[in-house]
Structures are given as structure tokens and as C-alpha cells.
Amino acid sequence: xxxxxxxxxxxxxxxxxxxxxxxxxxxxxxxxxxxxxxxxxxxxxxxxxxxxxxxxxxxxxxxxxxxxxxxxxxxxxxxxxxxxxxxxxxxxxxxxxxxxxxxxxxxxxxxxxxxxxxxxxxxxxxxxxxxxxxxxxxxxxxxxxxxxxxxxxxxxxxxxxxxxxxxxxxxxxxxxxxxxxxxxxxxxxxxxxxxxxxxxxxxxxxxxxxxxxxxxxxxxxxxxxxxxxxxxxxxxxxxxxxxxxxxxxxxxxxxxxxxxxxxxxxxxxxxxxxxxxxxxxxxxxxxxxxxxxxxxxxxxxxxxxxxxxxxxxxxxxxxxxxxxxxxxxxxxxxxxxxxxxxxxxxxxxxxxxxxxxxxxxxxxxxxxxxxxxxxxxxxxxxxxxxxxxxxxxxxxxxxxxxxxxxxxxxxxxxxxxxxxxxxxxxxxxxxxxxxxxxxxxxxxxxxxxxxxxxxxxxxxxxxxxxxxxxxxxxxxxxxxxxxxxxxxxxxxxxxxxxxxxxxxxxxxxxxxxxxxxxxxxxxxxxxxxxxxxxxxxxxxxxxxxxxxxxxxxxxxxxxxxxxxxxxxxxxxxxxxxxxxxxxxx
Numbered sequence: 001x002x003x004x005x006x007x008x009x010x011x012x013x014x015x016x017x018x019x020x021x022x023x024x025x026x027x028x029x030x031x032x033x034x035x036x037x038x039x040x041x042x043x044x045x046x047x048x049x050x051x052x053x054x055x056x057x058x059x060x061x062x063x064x065x066x067x068x069x070x071x072x073x074x075x076x077x078x079x080x081x082x083x084x085x086x087x088x089x090x091x092x093x094x095x096x097x098x099x100x101x102x103x104x105x106x107x108x109x110x111x112x113x114x115x116x117x118x119x120x121x122x123x124x125x126x127x128x129x130x131x132x133x134x135x136x137x138x139x140x141x142x143x144x145x146x147x148x149x150x151x152x153x154x155x156x157x158x159x160x161x162x163x164x165x166x167x168x169x170x171x172x173x174x175x176x177x178x179x180x181x182x183x184x185x186x187x188x189x190x191x192x193x194x195x196x197x198x199x200x201x202x203x204x205x206x207x208x209x210x211x212x213x214x215x216x217x218x219x220x221x222x223x224x225x226x227x228x229x230x231x232x233x234x235x236x237x238x239x240x241x242x243x244x245x246x247x248x249x250x251x252x253x254x255x256x257x258x259x260x261x262x263x264x265x266x267x268x269x270x271x272x273x274x275x276x277x278x279x280x281x282x283x284x285x286x287x288x289x290x291x292x293x294x295x296x297x298x299x300x301x302x303x304x305x306x307x308x309x310x311x312x313x314x315x316x317x318x319x320x321x322x323x324x325x326x327x328x329x330x331x332x333x334x335x336x337x338x339x340x341x342x343x344x345x346x347x348x349x350x351x352x353x354x355x356x357x358x359x360x361x362x363x364x365x366x367x368x369x370x371x372x373x374x375x376x377x378x379x380x381x382x383x384x385x386x387x388x389x390x391x392x393x394x395x396x397x398x399x400x401x402x403x404x405x406x407x408x409x410x411x412x413x414x415x416x417x418x419x420x421x422x423x424x425x426x427x428x429x430x431x432x433x434x435x436x437x438x439x440x441x442x443x444x445x446x447x448x449x450x451x452x453x454x455x456x457x458x459x460x461x462x463x464x465x466x467x468x469x470x471x472x473x474x475x476x477x478x479x480x481x482x483x484x485x486x487x488x489x490x491x492x493x494x495x496x497x498x499x500x501x502x503x504x505x506x507x508x509x510x511x512x513x514x515x516x517x518x519x520x521x522x523x524x525x526x527x528x529x530x531x532x533x534x535x536x537x538x539x540x541x542x543x544x545x546x547x548x549x550x551x552x553x554x555x556x557x558x559x560x561x562x563x564x565x566x567x568x569x570x571x572x573x574x575x576x577x578x579x580x581x582x583x584x585x
Contacts, residue, residue, distance in 0.1 A: 035411075036170070036201055037146045038114075039073055040137060042155035043084035045176040046194075048106060053087075055094035057105035067110050069194040074111065076202055079144045081115040082106075083136040083153070083163070089120035096120060115143040126584075131155075132162030133579055134538065137169055149412070149536050154197050158183035166518075166579050168538040172197045186545035188530035251340070251402030254283035258333065258341040258363070259303075260354050261289055262311040264434050265296035265488060266507035267390070269514055270535065271344050273411045274394035276302045278342060280406035286336055290315040292434075295488035296507070299415040299514075307332055313353045330361040342401050343368035344394045347386060347531065348553065352377055367401035369393070387530050412536050413514035417492040422517070424499035424581040426458045431474045432467040433506040437549070437557045438524045440504060440565040445474040447570040448502060453478035455574055455585065460498075462491055462508070499581035502573060504565070505532050513537040518580035520573055524557075524564050525550040540576035542568050 044050045047070075049061045073080060082103070088094035103116055117136040119129040129135030141148045153164035154172045156179055161171030173179070173187035174197050184190055191197040257278050261271045268289055279285045279302030286305040289297045292315065294308050309329050310318040319325070341363045343351040351368030355377040358366055367380035374381050382400040384393050395411060398404075405411055429449055433439035445461075452459050459479035463471040471483025486494065491508060495501055496515040503509045504522045512519045512534065519534040521541045526549050529541060547564035549557065557564075578584065 035150065036078060036152050037150040038079040038081060038141065038144045038152075039201060040081045040083050040117075040140050040151055040153045040164075040169075041113075042131075042153075042157075042160045043082050043103075043106065045156040045178065046154060046160075046174060047082070047110060050176065050178065053091075053093045054102055055088065055098035057101050060102060060105040060109065062106075062109050063194065065193060065195050069198045070110055072198050073201065078201075079114045079146065081117065081140040081144060082113050083117045083119075083131065083140055083160075085119050085130050085159075087120070087122045087130070090122035090125060115140050117143075128582065128584075132159040132166065134163050134167035137163050137167035141167070141169070148538075149410070152201055154194070154201075158186060161187055162540065165539050165541065168518075168536065172200060182546055185550075186529070186541065188533065249402055250404070251281050253281050255281075255339045256284045256337050257282040257286070258307075258336075258338045258358070259285055259287050260341060260343040260351075260358075261287065261293065261297075261394075262309070262314045262354070263290060263346065263349075264292045264507060266434070266510045267346065268293035268296035268300070269413060269415070269507065269510040270390040271394045272300045272302075272413050272415070272514065273391050273405065273409070274342075274344060274398040274403075275300055276409055276414070277395060277398040277403045277405045278302065279304075280409075281403050286338065290318070292316075296511075299417065299489060299492065301414055301416055305336070307336075311354070314349060326357060329357060333358060333361040333363065338363050340365040340401075341367070342397060342403075344397060345369060346390065347384075347388075347393065367397060369397055387528060389533075389535060390531055391535050393531075413510060415492055415511070415514040417489065417496055417515060419515075420493065420497040422499060423458070423497060424583050425456065426460070426498045427452055427577055427581075428460050428462055428495050428498045428501045428503075428508075428512075429474065429479065430462045430501065430503040430506070430508045431470055432463045433504045435506070435526075435555050437526050437554045438505045440522045440568065441562060442470055442473050444566065444568060444570070445502075446476060448573045449474055449476070449479045451570040451574050452502075452577060455578075457577065457583075460494060462486060462494065499583070500577050502577070509534055520576045520580065522565055522568060522573075526552050526554050526564075538580055540579060542572055542576060 041047050047066050049063060051059045086099050089096055089099060117140045119136055121127040121130050137148060137153060141151050148168045151169040152172060153160055153169055154174060155161060156174055156176040161173055164171035172189045172191055174191050174194060175184055189200060191200055259275050259278055261268050284304045285302055286307060287297050287303045288307040288309060290310050291308055297303060297306050312318045312321050341358045343354045345351045351370055352374055355366050355368055359377055365379045368378055369382045369384055370378060371383060380401050382397050384396055431442060431445040449459050461471045461475040461479045461481050463483035465484040468483045471481050475481035492511050492515055495512050495517050498517055500518045500520055501512040502520045505524060509519055509521060516537060518538040521534055521539050523529055523541050523543045525545050525547055544564045544567055548559045549564055552558060
């Protein structure tokens with residue numbers, strides 16, 4: 001089973017540093033900066049064979065390849081820890097001393113770990129440390145002196161990955177015999193064994209978020225434009241893995257660059273790290289976006305100017321193709337002296353219509369992701385496998401065009417909203433969604449609001465101008481109703497001050513991630529969670545990952561009763577809010 005890229009932390013192949021290489025294009029070296037600084041392992045079923053309530057060191061048996069996998073991480077300079085539920089102590093089936101003796105035996109066989117975190121509590125104790133609660137992940141990160149987004153948790157069940165997500169760390173699932181099918185379906189990263197998990201962590205697996213088809217070789221298009229075509233052959237050297245070829249040299253500084261992201265507000269927010277990468281070398285960055293993304297564009301650092309234009313091939317409800325409108329766009333691009341363009345798209349969209357218009361506008365260098373043959377429309381043709389989180393997909397295109405993230409930029413989502421003191425008891429509930437299939441039923445949201453209010457949380461319900469009836473129904477007498485009464489910036493300020501946000505897969509979820517606010521994600525599986533889930537922020541995912549609608553990209557629910565979201569219980573949401581905010585009952 002080939003791992004896929006995680007939505008909780010940046011892939012290690014996104015930033016290249018120093019030096020140069022010889023080859024078709026001099027530029028970035030074949031090395032990458034690894035995102036992760038620490039790896040935290042579950043013990044039983046992951047590092048050693050699962051012996052229920054084991055109190056006998058003689059029964060410790062490492063899983064195949066465990067020592068070799070751990071030694072590879074140690075050699076790479078990563079810190080290692082163990083986070084393990086040991087309810088045998090709380091149940092009286094083993095003493096703390098016996099569990100410690102078992103842990104010492106694990107270290108005798110597998111080498112030392114930099115931190116051990118043991119939860120002795122029973123499942124009914126309501127502690128903050130027992131997985132799926134994030135307590136041990138947070139404690140381990142603090143003990144190791146690293147931020148939780150720089151940690152990756154490796155485990156064999158869903159509770160391990162849920163603890164990682166709730167702490168804002170990444171998770172890798174290595175299934176064992178007891179792993180449930182639904183846990184595998186819900187995991188963003190799955191590896192067949194520990195060796196595969198380490199391959200993904202170190203960025204040495206060609207399928208783990210790396211661009212397939214390694215070496216980039218310049219072409220000459222029909223009009224004489226040098227092209228970089230990735231994806232030469234299956235199994236060849238991955239373009240951004242350590243040791244791989246980097247497809248373009250660093251872009252000259254000071255160019256006037258056009259970034260194109262013509263879609264909704266959430267899509268524009270997800271493109272933010274890539275736009276900051278452009279701004280790190282460009283003299284001026286102009287963002288071309290659609291009307292639905294304009295308010296989000298105003299919040300992005302690195303944007304110097306903005307053009308708004310509804311693309312008939314991208315924007316929902318856009319006007320038909322009109323010669324005068326396309327002529328206006330070409331003229332606007334020329335007037336701004338745009339020298340280079342980078343066209344960002346989602347995995348199901350084509351960049352080629354924009355590339356054609358920009359070429360007609362005289363743009364000399366154009367980069368985009370394109371599986372379709374672009375002829376002379378693109379100078380850098382980039383390809384990315386499915387499953388890569390949207391921010392990382394965009395970042396990889398920026399790097400292919402010669403724009404790495406600046407030093408010190410961690411690649412997370414970011415907006416120009418001032419940080420505010422966070423009130424852990426304040427919760428924002430956003431029931432609407434730009435795509436109807438991704439919205440949970442209104443009566444479920446109404447029950448959620450009533451339940452949160454009854455537990456002492458201060459709830460604010462938000463929505464767009466066309467959602468006032470919905471927000472009024474959901475808020476009822478239990479919450480403040482701000483439906484249709486906030487701009488996107490004002491919504492961001494509300495979210496930045498909240499302890500958590502309850503929302504589906506829609507723009508405010510990404511706005512929450514950009515402000516660092518934890519997200520309870522009521523996520524319809526019509527699109528992959530690994531691509532569209534809350535990016536590198538503490539979160540809890542709720543909803544049926546294996547619902548019949550999974551992977552359909554349906555805009556309206558194709559299954560009667562909306563089972564993927566309608567089955568969520570309001571008590572699940574309350575538990576998730578408590579987990580993320582740390583507010584106890």
C-alpha cells in the first residue's frame with residue numbers, strides 16, 4: 001500500500017536549499033528540508049506485537065523491521081517518543097512498575113527513546129491524556145522542545161491518528177490485524193509497515209506526495225517556449241524527494257508576477273502559502289481571482305494588487321465566454337507589465353484556458369499543473385499525483401516555477417487578521433456551505449447549538465447573506481445569530497477569538513486554519529479529506545468516511561437522507577469541542 005500525503009503537516013519535499021546542480025537546468029540542489037522534527041509512536045500493535053494488558057517483559061516481541069525503521073529515523077536526526085495508553089494500571093491488571101519494566105524491555109530491543117508518555121487511566125476516567133485525546137502528544141512535543149505541527153504520530157488504530165489531529169500533528173496509520181476498515185478509510189496517510197511509514201516521513205517514497213516521474217527535462221514547444229515536463233515514466237526518480245531532480249532554477253528576483261486562483265474564498269485561502277513563496281522573490285505579485293474569492297484575496301500576505309474576473313470555465317454561475325470580457329483581461333494584464341504567471345488550480349481543473357489568454361496578453365513565462373499536453377501554452381508543465389493537500393499542491397507548483405518558500409516560513413495558512421485573546425468557551429458554528437452536499441442538515445446544527453449552549457459554551461452562528469433563514473433556524477434562542485452580517489475579515493476576527501469552530505468542508509474551515517483556531521470538521525467524503533481537510537491545525541473529523549457518496553465530487557447529495565453527515569450525533573460534537581478547547585464538563 002503506497003502512502004499518500006498528509007493534510008496535517010507540510011510534505012518534506014516542498015523546500016529546497018543552497019547550492020546548485022549540473023544538468024538541463026541549474027538551480028535548486030537535490031536536497032530538501034524536512035518538516036518533521038519528531039516522531040511519536042504508539043507502542044502495542046505498532047512497535048511491538050499487541051499483548052493485551054501486558055505486565056511481563058518476557059512477552060515483548062518487536063514487529064518485523066521495527067529496529068531498522070527506528071534507526072533510520074535516529075540517523076536522520078529526528079527525535080523519537082512513545083505515547084501509549086496503559087489502562088491496565090487503572091484497571092488494576094498491572095502496576096506502574098510492571099508497565100515501566102515492559103517499557104525498559106522495549107528500549108533494550110529497539111533502542112532508546114527521547115520521551116515516554118504513558119496514560120494509566122481507564123477509558124471512563126475522562127482524562128485529557130488517553131488517546132484519542134491529544135494530551136500525550138502535547139506533552140511529548142513539549143518534552144522534546146518541538147511544536148506539535150512538526151511532530152508525526154505513527155499508530156495502528158484510529159485513536160492514534162485522532163490524538164495527532166486534535167493536537168495539530170500529522171498521523172500515519174500502519175494497519176494491524178485489529179485495525180478497522182473504517183479507520184483505514186478515514187486516515188490521510190496509510191503505510192503498509194513501519195518501513196513504509198519511515199519512507200514517507202523522510203520523503204524517500206516516490207508515492208508519498210512526491211511528483212511521479214522524476215527527472216525534469218526541458219522541451220522546446222512549437223513557439224520556442226522552454227517547457228519542463230514532469231512525469232516521464234512510472235517508477236523514476238521523484239522530482240522533489242531527496243536526491244531527485246528539481247525542475248527549475250530559482251526565478252530572478254524583482255519580476256512582476258501574476259498569480260491566478262479563480263475560485264471560491266476557501267480555494268484562495270489554501271493558495272496563500274504558495275503566494276507567499278512567489279512574493280519572496282517577485283518584485284510585485286498581482287492576484288487574479290474570481291468574484292467569490294475577492295474578500296479572501298484581500299486577507300492574504302504577499303499580495304500587492306488584485307484583479308477580479310469571473311472565469312467561465314471555473315466560476316459557478318459565470319457569464320458565457322465574451323470577446324469583450326476576454327479582451328479586457330488581456331488589456332489589464334498588459335497594462336500591469338506582467339512578466340510571468342503561475343496558474344493555480346484544483347486537481348480537477350484545467351489551467352490551459354487561462355494559459356491561452358495570458359499567452360495572448362504577452363506573458364513571457366507561464367507555469368501550471370497540467371496532465372493534458374499544453375503544447376506551447378506552458379513554459380513549466382508540472383504534474384502532481386492525487387491526494388496531495390491543496391496548499392502543498394500549490395506550493396509544489398511555486399517551487400517548480402522557481403519560487404521556494406522563504407526561510408522561516410513554515411508553510412501554514414495565514415491571513416492578515418490580528419491575533420486576539422482566545423476565549424475557550426466561545427464557539428463559532430457555521431452551518432452553510434458553498435456546495436450543498438457538504439452541508440449537514442439544519443436540524444442537526446440546531447441540536448448542536450442547543451447542546452453546546454446547555455454545556456455552558458457561548459455560541460455564535462454565522463453565515464452568508466443568502467443564509468439568514470438557515471442561521472436563524474440554527475441559532476434559535478440559544479446563540480447569537482450573525483448570519484449575513486459579517487464580511488470575511490469580520491468573520492475571521494470572530495473565529496480568531498473563538499476556542500473552536502464547528503463547520504463543514506467550506507471556506508470558513510480554511511479561514512479557521514489560517515487563524516490557528518481548532519476545527520470540528522463535519523466533513524462529507526465527496527472529496528478526499530487528505531486534500532481538503534483543515535490544514536495543519538488541531539481538528540476532529542466527524543462523519544462517515546465510507547458513505548456511498550465517497551469520492552463522487554457530488555455537489556448535491558446523491559444518497560437519500562444524507563447519511564454521511566446526518567448520522568453525526570450532537571454529543572459527538574460536544575465531545576470534540578471539549579477535546580479541542582480543553583474545557584471539561
